[in-house]
Amino acid sequence: MNMPQPKNNSEIHPGFCRFINEEVLPLHAIDQTRFWRDLEQLMIDLAPINRQLLATRDALQQQIDQWHLAHKGQAMDIKAYDAFLREIGYIVTEGEDFSITTTNVDAEIASLAGPQLVVPVKNARFALNAANARWGSLYDAFYGTDVIPKTGELATGKGYNSIRGDQVISKAKAFLDDVFPLETGSHNDVTSYVVYYHHLLAFFDDGSQSGLKQPCQLVAVNGQRSEPEAILLKNNGLHVEIQFDRNGKNGAKDKANINDIVIESALSTIIDCEDSVAAVDAEDKIEVYRNWLGLMQGTLEASFEKDGQRQTRRMNPDRIFTDLDNQEYRVHGRSLLLVRNVGHLMECDLMQDALGNFVPEGIMDAVVTILIGALDLQRTEGMRNSRTGSIYVVKPKMHGPEEVAFSCELFRRVEEMLGLPENTVKIGIMDEERRTTVNLKECIRQAKSRVFFINTGFLDRTGDEIHTSMQAGAFLPKDQIKNQPWIQAYENRNVDIGLRCGLPGKAQIGKGMWAMPDDMAAMMTAKIAHPKAGANTAWVPSPTAATLHALHYHQVNVFEVQDRIKTREQASLTDLLTIPTIPSNLTLSNQVIDREIENNVQGLLGYVVRWVEAGVGCSKVPDINNIGLMEDRATLRISSQHLANWLLHGVCSKEQIDTVMQRMAHVVDEQNTATEGYRPMAPNTQNSFAFKAAQDLIFKGVIQANGYTEPLLHAYRLRVKEAN
Numbered sequence: 001m002n003m004p005q006p007k008n009n010s011e012i013h014p015g016f017c018r019f020i021n022e023e024v025l026p027l028h029a030i031d032q033t034r035f036w037r038d039l040e041q042l043m044i045d046l047a048p049i050n051r052q053l054l055a056t057r058d059a060l061q062q063q064i065d066q067w068h069l070a071h072k073g074q075a076m077d078i079k080a081y082d083a084f085l086r087e088i089g090y091i092v093t094e095g096e097d098f099s100i101t102t103t104n105v106d107a108e109i110a111s112l113a114g115p116q117l118v119v120p121v122k123n124a125r126f127a128l129n130a131a132n133a134r135w136g137s138l139y140d141a142f143y144g145t146d147v148i149p150k151t152g153e154l155a156t157g158k159g160y161n162s163i164r165g166d167q168v169i170s171k172a173k174a175f176l177d178d179v180f181p182l183e184t185g186s187h188n189d190v191t192s193y194v195v196y197y198h199h200l201l202a203f204f205d206d207g208s209q210s211g212l213k214q215p216c217q218l219v220a221v222n223g224q225r226s227e228p229e230a231i232l233l234k235n236n237g238l239h240v241e242i243q244f245d246r247n248g249k250n251g252a253k254d255k256a257n258i259n260d261i262v263i264e265s266a267l268s269t270i271i272d273c274e275d276s277v278a279a280v281d282a283e284d285k286i287e288v289y290r291n292w293l294g295l296m297q298g299t300l301e302a303s304f305e306k307d308g309q310r311q312t313r314r315m316n317p318d319r320i321f322t323d324l325d326n327q328e329y330r331v332h333g334r335s336l337l338l339v340r341n342v343g344h345l346m347e348c349d350l351m352q353d354a355l356g357n358f359v360p361e362g363i364m365d366a367v368v369t370i371l372i373g374a375l376d377l378q379r380t381e382g383m384r385n386s387r388t389g390s391i392y393v394v395k396p397k398m399h400g401p402e403e404v405a406f407s408c409e410l411f412r413r414v415e416e417m418l419g420l421p422e423n424t425v426k427i428g429i430m431d432e433e434r435r436t437t438v439n440l441k442e443c444i445r446q447a448k449s450r451v452f453f454i455n456t457g458f459l460d461r462t463g464d465e466i467h468t469s470m471q472a473g474a475f476l477p478k479d480q481i482k483n484q485p486w487i488q489a490y491e492n493r494n495v496d497i498g499l500r501c502g503l504p505g506k507a508q509i510g511k512g513m514w515a516m517p518d519d520m521a522a523m524m525t526a527k528i529a530h531p532k533a534g535a536n537t538a539w540v541p542s543p544t545a546a547t548l549h550a551l552h553y554h555q556v557n558v559f560e561v562q563d564r565i566k567t568r569e570q571a572s573l574t575d576l577l578t579i580p581t582i583p584s585n586l587t588l589s590n591q592v593i594d595r596e597i598e599n600n601v602q603g604l605l606g607y608v609v610r611w612v613e614a615g616v617g618c619s620k621v622p623d624i625n626n627i628g629l630m631e632d633r634a635t636l637r638i639s640s641q642h643l644a645n646w647l648l649h650g651v652c653s654k655e656q657i658d659t660v661m662q663r664m665a666h667v668v669d670e671q672n673t674a675t676e677g678y679r680p681m682a683p684n685t686q687n688s689f690a691f692k693a694a695q696d697l698i699f700k701g702v703i704q705a706n707g708y709t710e711p712l713l714h715a716y717r718l719r720v721k722e723a724n
Ligand SMILES: CC(=O)SCCNC(=O)CCNC(=O)[C@H](O)C(C)(C)COP(=O)(O)OP(=O)(O)OC[C@H]1O[C@@H](n2cnc3c(N)ncnc32)[C@H](O)[C@@H]1OP(=O)(O)O
Pocket: 117, 118, 119, 120, 125, 126, 127, 129, 130, 272, 275, 276, 306, 457, 459, 460, 513, 517, 541, 542, 543, 618, 619, 620, 629, 630, 631, 632, 634, 635
C-alpha cells in the first residue's frame, strides 16, 4: 500500500488511508501524493479558523448568560435586549438587498416542489430505499398507514383485507378526480383508458367516453396506446403513473384493470452524515463514506431477509416511457441525492496534525464527500445524480454569517484541490441556530453564488432557543414552546427572506421534519401547511411519508404562493426575540411538571440507549402516550436542554429527575425486550454507559457547548466500543 507522505508530519488513520487510496482515488485522475499533501495544507490553513469560530460561539454565549443574570427578576426589555445583541455582534447589521446568483441547479431543486426525504447514510438498506423513493405506490401508502383508519372492518392483519383494499382504491381514484379530473364522470367509473393521438380517453360502462379536463396533463404512455400498460400524467411538474395489469393483484379485480397508481414522491433525499447517524471513530466514518461512494457510483447493494425471503436491494434505473410524439420520455428513477455533512463542532480521528490534534470533522466531511460526489460529475449516462454538474452539500448548525462564509471558503478550497470549477459545490444552509435566524439575510449573502437551499430545522432551533437563553428563566413545556410567537416568526421570516433574496427558480425554501413516522393521518392534515406557507420542500422521515406528502404539492402550487406572498411584511424580529419562558403569572401544576419530566426522560433514555449501546443514530421511540416519535440528536438536544433548564431554575429537583430516570429505565428496557443483543439499563443503572450518558446530558446540560449532545454521546459510545 502506498502511504501518503505528509510534509508536516500529520498522521492519517491507516484504514482511512487505505480506503481513500484503494477505493476512491483510483476512480479519479488525482495524484495520491498531491491529494494527501493538499489535505494536510487545507487542515493547516482552516482548522485554526474552525477552532476560532467555536471560541466565538462560547464567548457570545457567556455574554448572553451574563446579560440574563444581570437582568434576573426584571421584566424583559426587548429593545434593550436587541441593542445588547447588536453591541456584542450577535446580530449584525443588514446590508443592501441582493439576489442569489446560484447556477447549474437541477430541476428538483430549482423548478419543482415536492418532498425531501432524510435517511441515515450508515444504514445501506434504508439509504437505497431512500434513493429509490422517487416513486412510491399510492395503494401501498394508503393501505399500510392510518390515512385510512385501521379499526373495525378496515383493520390490517396478516392477510389482505379486501374491504380495506376497496377503500384504498376509491380513495386513490378520488385523488385522480381531484388532480386529474375528467371532462365528465369519475375515474371511479372508468372501465378502460386508451390514448388517442395526444389525448387520454376514458370509457364508461354505457359506452360513453371522456377526456381529461386538462388534456395536456397526459404526457406519456407505455405499451399499446389502445391497451396501455401505463400512462403518465403530470400536474404542478410532478408525475403520476397509472399502471394497468389485467392479471395483477389489484388490476385483475379492477374495472379498468388499474393495478397501482405510482406517485413521484421524494424529489430529493438528504443522505445524512449528521444527526441521524452515530459515527464516532474512523471505523464508523469509513462506513459512512463507503456508503456515500456506493450511492454516487450506483453500486451500493444491501442484502437482507424480509417476510421470510432473502432480497438484494440496488438503485433503480430511470423510468422510460414514450411521449405523445412517439419519442423517448425518460424520468429520473431516483431521488436527487444531497449529502448532509456534520457541523463545525466535532473533531475526528481520521487524521492528526503535527501536534497530535484530531482534525475538524466538518472539514474532513467536506473533502471526502465532495471527492466522492465529484465521481458523479464524470458520468454522462447511466446512474447519474446531478445532470447539471452540481454537488449538493447540506451544512447544518452554522452560527451566523461568519460560519457560513467559512463553509463557503472550505468548499472553494476543496474545489480548487480537486480541480472542480468554482461553485460546483452548492450549499444548503440549515437555519437551525438562533444566530443564523437573526442574521439570515447576511448568511445567504455569504453563500449567494452557491446556496441551493435554506430550511428551517426547527428541532435543533428549539434546542438552541433553550440553550441560548438558558439563564433567562424556565422554559414553557415543550408542546407550548411550539405555540409561542418566536416560532411562527422564525418560520415566516425564513420564507420572507428567502423570497426577498431571490431563491425561487434557483434554490429551495424548505421546512422541517415530520417527527411522527406512524401518524400519517395527522401528517396529511398538518403538513399541507408547508407548501401553503410558500415552502417548495419539507422533510419527511420515510418513503411512505414522501408519497403521501407529495399529494400536497398537487393540491398547492407553491410557486404561485411564493409569488403571492413575496411582498408581504417581513415577520417581526421582536417576536423572534421573545423568549418562550414561563410567564410570571403562570404556575405549572405538579401534574404538568411530572408528565413533562417523564415524557422527556422516556424519549431521552429510549434514544440514548440505542445510540450508545448499538450505534443507532435515529430511532422511533414511544413517547408517554405511546406514539412512536422519530428521535435524533436534535430532538435529544431539546429534551436534555429542557430538563437542564428546569433543573437550573428549580422547576424540579435533581432527586425528582433521578427517580423518574430509574423508573423510565425499566420502561425503556421493557420496550426493548425483543431487540437482539439489548443490554438493559436497570436495575444496575450505574453499570450502564447509556444511563450514565443520559444523566450527563441532563445534569451537565448547562455546560454543553450550545447544548449539543454529540460530545457526550461520542464519549460514551467510544467507551462501549472499547469495552466490547
Ligand atoms: C432533526 C433532524 O435532523 S431530522 C433528520 C434525521 N432524521 C431522519 O433521517 C429520519 C429517518 N428515518 C428513519 O431513520 C426511520 O424512518 C425511523 C428511525 C424514524 C423509523 O424507523 P423504523 O422504525 O425502522 O421504521 P419502520 O419499521 O416503520 O419502517 C421500516 C421500513 O421503512 C423504510 N424506511 C424507514 N425510514 C426510511 C428512510 N428515512 N429512508 C428510506 N427508507 C426508510 C425501511 O427501509 C424499511 O423498509 P424495508 O424493510 O423495505 O427496508
